[in-house]
Amino acid sequence: MLKRADILLMAFCTGLIVANIYYCQPLVILIAKDFKISESYAGHITYLTQIGYAVGLFLLVPLGDMLERKKQILTTTAIAIVSLLLAAISKNFILLQIASVFIGITSIVPQLILPLAANLSNDEERGKNIGIIMSGLLVGILGSRAISGTVGDLLGWRAVFFMAAILCSLLMFLMAKRFPQSLPTFKGNYKALMQSMFGYIKTQPVLRETSIINFFAFAIIMAFWTTMVLFLANEPFKFQAYQIGLFGIAGAAGALAAPLVGKISGKGNPRKNLKIGFALQLASALLFYFTGSNLFVFILGVILIDIAQQAIHVTNQTRIYTLVPEARNRLNTIFMSVSFIGASCGSALGLWLWDKGGWALFCYGITGIVFINMLIYKFYGSKKF
Structure with missing residues (x-):
């Protein structure tokens, strides 16, 4: 059974990880100047991140019913850290675009945390717990743009991605220490898993x-x-x-x-x-x-x-x-x-x-x-x- 502290931690992690999708939006002008490209071209990273998120949502989130959920969350977060670091050190815009796609794919962790919380909550507490975690999600979305714009103006756009990688590293440590395990229930293969959705x-x-x-x-x-x-x-x-x-x-x-x-x-x-x-x-x-x-x-x-x-x-x-x-x-x-x-x-x-x-x-x-x-x-x- 989940404790109050566990739910608050899940809300905290959800907000900071979903923010990875939105950090890039206020940075488009700074990125355009750095790579000497048009602002509209630099803006491609915003929808590439969203495309990556859509891909991850459809292909990876269902695996939570087939894999141990905590392990999947930690593995996905580890790949997110690598993707954020790749964005931070990108020497050309093509590499940044590739990194943006993977940032989107790995930002599906909140959609893995929510079913984990639902699975470990009793019927009376499930709705309240989901609401608290959704609060963290919304705060992350709302706050990410302001944080990104401020840090980007003060320290440059690369600092934002370094900051995000450090935050995800800290979160990974906390999740490994505090998140409970949740064993899978689906015994079939990946093809059967996807077919079952229909x-x-x-x-x-x-x-x-x-x-x-x-x-x-x-x-x-x-x-x-x-x-x-x-x-x-x-x-x-x-x-x-x-x-x-x-x-x-x-x-x-x-x-x-x-x-x-x-x-x-x-x-x-x-x-x-x-x-x-x-x-x-x-x-x-x-x-x-x-x-x-x-x-x-x-x-x-x-x-x-x-x-x-x-x-x-x-x-x-x-x-x-x-x-x-x-x-x-x-x-x-x-x-x-x-x-x-x-x-x-x-x-x-x-x-x-x-x-x-x-x-x-x-x-x-x-x-x-x-x-x-x-x-x-x-x-x-x-x-x-």
Whole structure:
């Protein structure tokens, strides 16, 4: 059984490791100057890291049901350290791009920690524990850009990757010392393991519902964080990049809400939490639409949309972990892969809506997506599977 200290350590490790994906984003300008390439070309490392993450998510996370989970976490972290050091010492941009792909692949450790925690938690504590770890994940995402930009400006972009490698080395020591073992339950080979995932998609309606709803929820949140940069950079605000980055602090409200949502998700009918998330998304879209030049109204909308995201995501993740205990890594792979695709689509959609009709059309667009999710919720609620 997990102790409180173990859960907090897992949250800590999750936040610092997921940050590896996002460190590169504020460093693009510095990298472009160092290698004497265009900023747009230097920006390739951002999506290469994301591609690596997608590959690792699909190919490596399912192995958690076939391998001993602690050993897989430590091995993946060790490769992450090597990848970060490779990025730090890269003498040309091609080598940095290769390193970026491997940084993405090895950043799936949080998606190995979550099933580990779920597997070692009792039914009453599972939702709360997942919520706490998700708080660490969100704080890592929100804080990584600010830390990277500051360190990069002061010490250079290579120092950021050296720093990340040192942090991962410390985490590896802590995880080796404190993480409990979790023996695998799947006895077949890798091919059978991957094939079994498609069987779960066919036979688990809750997995289908949570994945589809999360697809649209992630589309909304990523559309917002992509488009809000353009909104704040133009009239009436005309903010600079570092000022826009500070709005991530408002998003930390979602991190504070995650443990509470997780605790509620472990009791009664957690599906009802989704309605709260939908209502908060609609409220945030309304606030965004009527923001005008009122910064307070906008910030309130940021807080609400992040709490809504946590209400939906933590609830759905808690639900899938109760389905097939021996297949939690595979279920998480399906769930997070679909969510990740939704996030990518949301970024593209947000930019398209902004290009076609500015902030107002963006607000209409995310409102429409919320209603689509509500229809999906109603459809699955009316079925007797």
